Amino acid sequence: MDHNGEPKRPLSGTRPPIQPRNFQEGRADQRSARPPRGSRTYSRRSLHGRVAHDLGSRILGGKLKPGQVLAPEDELSAALGVSRTALREAIKLLAAKGLMESRPRTGTRIRPREHWNFLDPDVLAWHFEAEPVERSVRDLFQLRRMIEPAAADMAAQQAGAAAVARLQQAFRDMDAAGDDGEKWEEPDLRFHQTIIQATGNELISSLGAIIETALTMSFRLSNDNPTGQRHSLPLHRAVLNGIQSRKPQKARQAMLVLLEQAEQDVRRALAVRRSGTQRPAAGGRN
Amino acid sequence: MDHNGEPKRPLSGTRPPIQPRNFQEGRADQRSARPPRGSRTYSRRSLHGRVAHDLGSRILGGKLKPGQVLAPEDELSAALGVSRTALREAIKLLAAKGLMESRPRTGTRIRPREHWNFLDPDVLAWHFEAEPVERSVRDLFQLRRMIEPAAADMAAQQAGAAAVARLQQAFRDMDAAGDDGEKWEEPDLRFHQTIIQATGNELISSLGAIIETALTMSFRLSNDNPTGQRHSLPLHRAVLNGIQSRKPQKARQAMLVLLEQAEQDVRRALAVRRSGTQRPAAGGRN
DNA sequence: GGTCCATTAAATCCTCATACTATATTGTCC
DNA sequence: GGACAATATAGTATGAGGATTTAATGGACC
Numbered sequence: 001m002d003h004n005g006e007p008k009r010p011l012s013g014t015r016p017p018i019q020p021r022n023f024q025e026g027r028a029d030q031r032s033a034r035p036p037r038g039s040r041t042y043s044r045r046s047l048h049g050r051v052a053h054d055l056g057s058r059i060l061g062g063k064l065k066p067g068q069v070l071a072p073e074d075e076l077s078a079a080l081g082v083s084r085t086a087l088r089e090a091i092k093l094l095a096a097k098g099l100m101e102s103r104p105r106t107g108t109r110i111r112p113r114e115h116w117n118f119l120d121p122d123v124l125a126w127h128f129e130a131e132p133v134e135r136s137v138r139d140l141f142q143l144r145r146m147i148e149p150a151a152a153d154m155a156a157q158q159a160g161a162a163a164v165a166r167l168q169q170a171f172r173d174m175d176a177a178g179d180d181g182e183k184w185e186e187p188d189l190r191f192h193q194t195i196i197q198a199t200g201n202e203l204i205s206s207l208g209a210i211i212e213t214a215l216t217m218s219f220r221l222s223n224d225n226p227t228g229q230r231h232s233l234p235l236h237r238a239v240l241n242g243i244q245s246r247k248p249q250k251a252r253q254a255m256l257v258l259l260e261q262a263e264q265d266v267r268r269a270l271a272v273r274r275s276g277t278q279r280p281a282a283g284g285r286n
Numbered sequence: 287m288d289h290n291g292e293p294k295r296p297l298s299g300t301r302p303p304i305q306p307r308n309f310q311e312g313r314a315d316q317r318s319a320r321p322p323r324g325s326r327t328y329s330r331r332s333l334h335g336r337v338a339h340d341l342g343s344r345i346l347g348g349k350l351k352p353g354q355v356l357a358p359e360d361e362l363s364a365a366l367g368v369s370r371t372a373l374r375e376a377i378k379l380l381a382a383k384g385l386m387e388s389r390p391r392t393g394t395r396i397r398p399r400e401h402w403n404f405l406d407p408d409v410l411a412w413h414f415e416a417e418p419v420e421r422s423v424r425d426l427f428q429l430r431r432m433i434e435p436a437a438a439d440m441a442a443q444q445a446g447a448a449a450v451a452r453l454q455q456a457f458r459d460m461d462a463a464g465d466d467g468e469k470w471e472e473p474d475l476r477f478h479q480t481i482i483q484a485t486g487n488e489l490i491s492s493l494g495a496i497i498e499t500a501l502t503m504s505f506r507l508s509n510d511n512p513t514g515q516r517h518s519l520p521l522h523r524a525v526l527n528g529i530q531s532r533k534p535q536k537a538r539q540a541m542l543v544l545l546e547q548a549e550q551d552v553r554r555a556l557a558v559r560r561s562g563t564q565r566p567a568a569g570g571r572n
Numbered sequence: 573g574g575t576c577c578a579t580t581a582a583a584t585c586c587t588c589a590t591a592c593t594a595t596a597t598t599g600t601c602c
Numbered sequence: 603g604g605a606c607a608a609t610a611t612a613g614t615a616t617g618a619g620g621a622t623t624t625a626a627t628g629g630a631c632c
Contacts, residue, residue, distance in 0.1 A: 039401060041382050047587065048378070072611060083588045089378045092334070096327050096382035104612040105596040115325060118492040119405040139487045146436045201425045203496070206404040332613065358584065369615045390585040391623040
């Protein structure tokens with residue numbers, strides 16, 4: 001079998017190498033583009049990390065489709081300009097998140113979409129990186145509405161004094177941030193995380209990563225057209241009151257209102273972004 | 287520098303090798319012990335897969351504690367009796383699930399527990415493998431009560447004809463299974479998965495893996511003292527009715543009842559197992 | 573004399589290249 | 603049609619450097 005016909009495997013042939021060699025993006029980039037200091041599970045510095053990011057983005061972006069078989073390791077690693085070792089470690093990372101699966105002789109193939117672990121912080125981040133579309137926003141808030149009101153309820157029942165104090169502090173910090181979006185994000189996230197943690201349920205705690213992604217995304221959107229976060233302050237206060245006064249139902253309801261408001265904000269920002277400008281998204285904040 | 291003082295790093299020194307060489311466990315074991323054909327993301331055949339399983343179990347089992355630094359790669363791979371390649375790939379796999387983190391000079395250390403992704407099927411499986419204790423059961427059902435009734439509600443609103451048909455089929459298969467636990471498990475899982483999928487929300491779909499683990503566990507427990515699943519048949523029927531007759535509230539309520547019943551069953555089985563016999567758990571089904 | 577900063581040093585992971593092995597698919601022969 | 607051989611591919615092993623982060627050292631300045 002003469003393989004002259006170039007069997008048309010994805011990612012075979014010449015592709016721009018991942019990052020030809022000595023990359024200077026590391027430092028500079030991380031500073032200017034807001035460190036998503038979140039719960040990423042791989043290093044952006046390491047080569048296999050960058051390969052994983054590259055492949056992961058391409059899978060979530062739909063450029064690599066479920067069922068597709070990647071080019072053989074030799075070929076693919078050559079195409080990416082990295083060693084087989086680096087590529088294989090990247091593949092292991094992605095396989096661990098349910099995105100792909102390797103077998104001898106058969107090769108490495110993209111697993112069907114229903115096996116992808118969208119609850120993994122990285123997978124979700126790649127998902128939003130690819131397409132922050134309405135559907136994803138809807139999905140995200142559907143899940144949050146299932147979790148967070150119930151979590152607030154539980155917190156109102158059983159949050160310890162320390163947790164309540166943390167909650168109060170987070171609220172004060174949000175208040176102090178005023179309209180400065182930069183300063184707002186962190187305590188906002190801390191507020192929601194504290195509630196999630198206060199459930200004392202590790203499974204639910206792990207969903208905190210989802211919330212983080214949600215907030216990061218909504219913040220990035222509202223950066224372009226600042227609707228201002230201040231109007232959500234009283235909503236947060238209501239949640240806080242419900243919890244510290246031990247009124248589960250009040251806390252639950254307040255959280256629900258808060259989420260609906262938040263979703264509307266995101267939708268509005270998304271609409272503006274879509275209709276108005278198609279500014280290069282990756283550019284900056286002018 | 288005489289390293290005679292044996293710095294007491296975990297996993298240094300002599301340990302039983304992972305599985306010295308040619309292992310014949312693969313085939314035989316997989317057949318007898320019910321293939322958890324679930325959503326595992328690694329191969330049990332491969333060496334790095336076994337190493338990952340070994341380390342993962344030890345982390346979730348508490349034998350390796352957060353903050354601990356593993357022995358250097360050379361040392362650890364020697365101790366485990368595998369090559370550095372295999373070890374490194376295992377580490378990448380575990381790192382992708384939030385369990386550990388590697389840095390030059392510092393070494394590889396177990397991440398704090400709150401970073402562990404308990405929503406990952408493998409992590410959850412290792413968790414239950416280690417200690418199917420009451421607390422984990424409580425956590426699991428708390429989460430299910432947040433998700434599944436809401437999912438049933440959504441399904442009642444928007445499930446397509448195909449989904450309803452699948453649901454009916456699953457129900458019929460459960461009915462046909464009667465008291466045969468072996469035959470019951472699969473359609474039961476299918477029933478719940480179908481509902482989860484019918485939400486049309488990929489994030490929620492990913493939670494299906496959690497359900498799977500829950501059912502697998504409860505099945506394994508109820509295997510020893512068969513309470514019989516038949517009594518849950520009418521409960522499933524109620525859910526099915528709610529969905530196919532497009533009554534969201536009914537479906538939601540029915541699912542809630544179903545879950546409470548299921549949790550009680552598991553708790554009962556757990557209590558019996560705990561008090562009565564300490565039979566070797568890994569043994570069989572005598 | 574103490575504090576801070578730059579430079580050096582060392583430990584560990586990271587990447588590479590290469591060779592060999594194991595496994596599963598495919599094709600072939602009877 | 604079934605057993606068996608050929609083959610492509612991922613899996614494992616090994617050795618050698620390179621890169622990076624932490625720690626230590628030394629000097630300058632107050």
